[in-house]
Amino acid sequence: MQLNWFRxxxxxxxxxxxxxxxxxxxxxxxxxxxxxxxxxxxxTPDRLGGTNPxxxxxxxxxxxxxxxxxxxxxxxxxxxxxxxxxxxNTRLSYMxxxxxxxxxxxxxxxxxxxxxxWGRPSWGTYWDWDPRLTSELILFFLYIGYLALHxxxxxxxRADKAAALLALVGLVCVPVIYWSINCPDPNQCAALHQRSSxxxxxxxxxxxxxxxxxxxxxxxxxxxxxxxxGIILEREAESTWVQELVAPASREAIR
Amino acid sequence: MGRSFLxxxxxxxxxxxxxxxxxLTTLFFFVIVVSLFPLGVGSxxxxxxxxxxxxxxxxxxxxxxxxxxxxxxxxxxxxxxEQLLLAGQPLALLVLAKVLAHWLLTGLPVVLIAPLxxxxxxxxxxxxxxxxxxxxxxxxxxxxxGAIGAALTLGLRGGGILLSLLVLPLYVPVLIxxxxxxxxxxxxxxxxxxxxxxxxxxxxxxxxxxxxxxAAALRISLE
Numbered sequence: 062m063q064l065n066w067f068r069x070x071x072x073x074x075x076x077x078x079x080x081x082x083x084x085x086x087x088x089x090x091x092x093x094x095x096x097x098x099x100x101x102x103x104x105t106p107d108r109l110g111g112t113n114p115x116x117x118x119x120x121x122x123x124x125x126x127x128x129x130x131x132x133x134x135x136x137x138x139x140x141x142x143x144x145x146x147x148x149x150n151t152r153l154s155y156m157x158x159x160x161x162x163x164x165x166x167x168x169x170x171x172x173x174x175x176x177x178x179w180g181r182p183s184w185g186t187y188w189d190w191d192p193r194l195t196s197e198l199i200l201f202f203l204y205i206g207y208l209a210l211h212x213x214x215x216x217x218x219r220a221d222k223a224a225a226l227l228a229l230v231g232l233v234c235v236p237v238i239y240w241s242i243n244c245p246d247p248n249q250c251a252a253l254h255q256r257s258s259x260x261x262x263x264x265x266x267x268x269x270x271x272x273x274x275x276x277x278x279x280x281x282x283x284x285x286x287x288x289x290x291g292i293i294l295e296r297e298a299e300s301t302w303v304q305e306l307v308a309p310a311s312r313e314a315i316r
Numbered sequence: 317m318g319r320s321f322l323x324x325x326x327x328x329x330x331x332x333x334x335x336x337x338x339x340l341t342t343l344f345f346f347v348i349v350v351s352l353f354p355l356g357v358g359s360x361x362x363x364x365x366x367x368x369x370x371x372x373x374x375x376x377x378x379x380x381x382x383x384x385x386x387x388x389x390x391x392x393x394x395x396x397x398e399q400l401l402l403a404g405q406p407l408a409l410l411v412l413a414k415v416l417a418h419w420l421l422t423g424l425p426v427v428l429i430a431p432l433x434x435x436x437x438x439x440x441x442x443x444x445x446x447x448x449x450x451x452x453x454x455x456x457x458x459x460x461x462g463a464i465g466a467a468l469t470l471g472l473r474g475g476g477i478l479l480s481l482l483v484l485p486l487y488v489p490v491l492i493x494x495x496x497x498x499x500x501x502x503x504x505x506x507x508x509x510x511x512x513x514x515x516x517x518x519x520x521x522x523x524x525x526x527x528x529x530x531a532a533a534l535r536i537s538l539e
Contacts, residue, residue, distance in 0.1 A: 202485040209481055213472050222536040223468045227482060230464055230529055234486050237518075 070151050072293045073302045079286040079293075086283035093276030097123060101269035109266065121179045122266070127274035129172035131281060132200060135165035139207070140232040143225035155221035156296065158228065159211060160289040164281045166204035172197055196239045203231040217296060320405045321413045328417035331390075338386065343425045346379040350433050361438050368437030369498035372447060376426050376455060376494075377487050383422040384462040384483070385476050387414060388534070392470050401538055408527040411534065415456075415463045415527070423455035439502070446501035446508055453515040454494040460519075460526035461486050467533035490518060 069075045101123040108114035109122070139161045146154035176194065177187040188194065207224050214220035262270075297303045332339055353371045354364055391397040400410050430451055434444035465483035469475040497511035 199485045199488060202481070206482045206485065209478055210468060213469070213474070213478050219536060219539060222539075223533065226464075226529065226533050226536060227468060230486070233525070234489075237489050238485075 070153055072153050072156065072297055073300070075153055076290060076293050079290050083283050083286045083290070086279050086286065090276050090279035090283055093272055093279060097269050097272035097276050100265070100272060105265045105269060106263055109263070115183055118179065118182045121175050123270055123273045125172060125175040125179055126270055127277045128168045128175060129197065130274055131277055132165055132169035132172050132197065134278075135161055135168060135281060136200060136203070136228075136232070136235070139165060140228045143228040146221065147225050147229070152221075152296070153293075155225060156289055156292045157285070158225065159221070160285045160292055161281070162204060162208055162211075163288065164284050166201065166208065168277070168281075169197060169201040169204055173201065192239070196235070199238050200235065203228075203235070207231070317405060317409060320403070321409055324400075324410055324413040325417050328414055329420060332417070332421045338383075339421050339425070342379050342383045342422045343429065345382060346375050346426050347429065347433070349375040349378060351436065354436065364437045365439060365502070368434065368439050369443070369447065369495040371437070372430065372433055372451075372498075373454075373491050373495040376451060377458060377484070377491060379426060380422055380455060380458040381462060381480055381483055381487075382476075383418065384459075384466045384479060387418050387463060387466045388470055392538075397534070398538060401534065407531040407534065411463060411467075411530045412523075412527040415459050415530070418463075419456050419459040423451075423459055426455060427451045439498075443498055443501045447498045449512065450494045450497040450515060453512060453519055454490045457490050457515070457518050457522045458487060460522040460530075461490075463530040464526060464533055467530045467537055470534070470537040490515065493518075 069078060101120060105120075108116055109119035139158050142154045142158035142161065145151065146158065173194075176197070180189065181187050207228050210227055211220045211224040214223060294303060294307075350371055353367065357363060357367065388397060391400070401407060403410070427448055430448050431444050434447055439447065462479075462483050465479045465486075468482065469479045472478060493511045493514050497508045497515065500506040500508040500511060
């Protein structure tokens with residue numbers, strides 16, 4: 062069977078597909094998150110690390126690390142859809158970018174928040190101007206900037222393109238910002254945030270964390286598609302297929 | 317190409333010099349913001365010397381950003397900008413001319429007044445020289461990056477506040493290395509050259525890519 066990918070570039074064709082995908086991704090997300098949480102809370106050792114172990118509070122890792130990974134990954138996804146939109150001038154790509162952005166901002170906020178809660182018992186402080194923390198904060202500002210610019214422009218086409226350009230500029234700046242905050246002389250500023258050490262982790266902790274990452278990733282698919290359906294309906298409100306779709310429902314509502 | 321660049325540069329500077337208050341307002345904003353800090357945090361010599369580089373850079377960031385709003389606004393309102401888009405010249409080059417004019421009128425005065433500010437903060441002479449040098453390399457980057465934001469928010473309601481939201485996060489590297497260069501120059505053992513080199517690298521990158529991005533943004537905004 063040959064699949065015509067461009068068929069789904071039209072919002073009218075993607076709308077029902079997204080509707081079918083939302084429950085699938087939603088169920089997968091719910092199941093894997095439940096498995097991941099159970100695994101993380103009941104099947105893992107009660108301390109993390111060797112010489113100076115973290116006690117029970119390390120379990121916030123199962124939310125914190127997946128949220129931080131997804132916050133960065135979703136920005137790349139967002140910028141990718143923006144680039145596709147600018148190159149091929151397809152409306153659906155912009156809508157995708159627009160649907161992904163709030164989820165990304167949510168995960169960035171979650172990563173910062175859980176990081177603060179984790180930092181308090183382990184470092185003795187909620188916040189520190191550490192490279193990773195600061196660049197995550199700036200990533201949050203970039204998400205907010207994208208959303209603010211998009212909502213400030215009334216004309217949808219201009220809003221899409223302007224916000225897309227901003228997202229791409231932000232993508233170029235993210236590594237620069239990251240390396241700049243990672244100060245040039247490492248002897249002068251000590252980084253509190255430890256480097257990722259996936260290979261040294263206890264296998265159960267690692268697996269639970271990866272399961273959670275997968276679950277939250279599936280959640281981002283589900284939430285983005287659900288949001289996308291709303292955006293499509295809003296943008297295409299004037300077109301006939303939306304009118305037909307909405308018509309029987311509104312007639313019933315009147316009755 | 318070179319002639320249209322120079323013509324636009326001369327036009328923008330002439331226009332700005334006819335309305336000198338605009339230029340002076342930015343400069344005095346910078347001076348006032350910087351002068352407020354000693355009143356707020358106390359005037360102890362050691363504290364001010366420590367705060368000086370950062371305060372000067374943050375004030376320069378804010379001053380440059382406030383002036384950005386005017387970069388394209390007047391030309392947008394009277395239709396000149398559309399003519400520039402239609403002109404047979406590369407738009408990125410014309411944008412570069414406008415940004416250069418903008419920097420000459422808002423960035424350069426800040427660089428020149430920096431020694432005075434340095435004395436307010438009891439900075440040693442080497443640090444003042446380093447501050448001028450860092451501002452000289454760093455402020456054009458601010459204007460270049462800011463032009464992208466100014467082009468994107470052209471003609472929007474509440475564009476000024478939105479502009480700050482978009483542009484300030486992108487200013488972070490310049491802020492860090494700019495104030496870093498000045499802070500490090502007061503330490504005998506440390507070398508501030510790497511900071512300047514990195515600022516220079518940002519300038520080159522911004523010079524190449526920012527006019528292209530601003531030109532694209534202008535086309536989007538005027539579509």
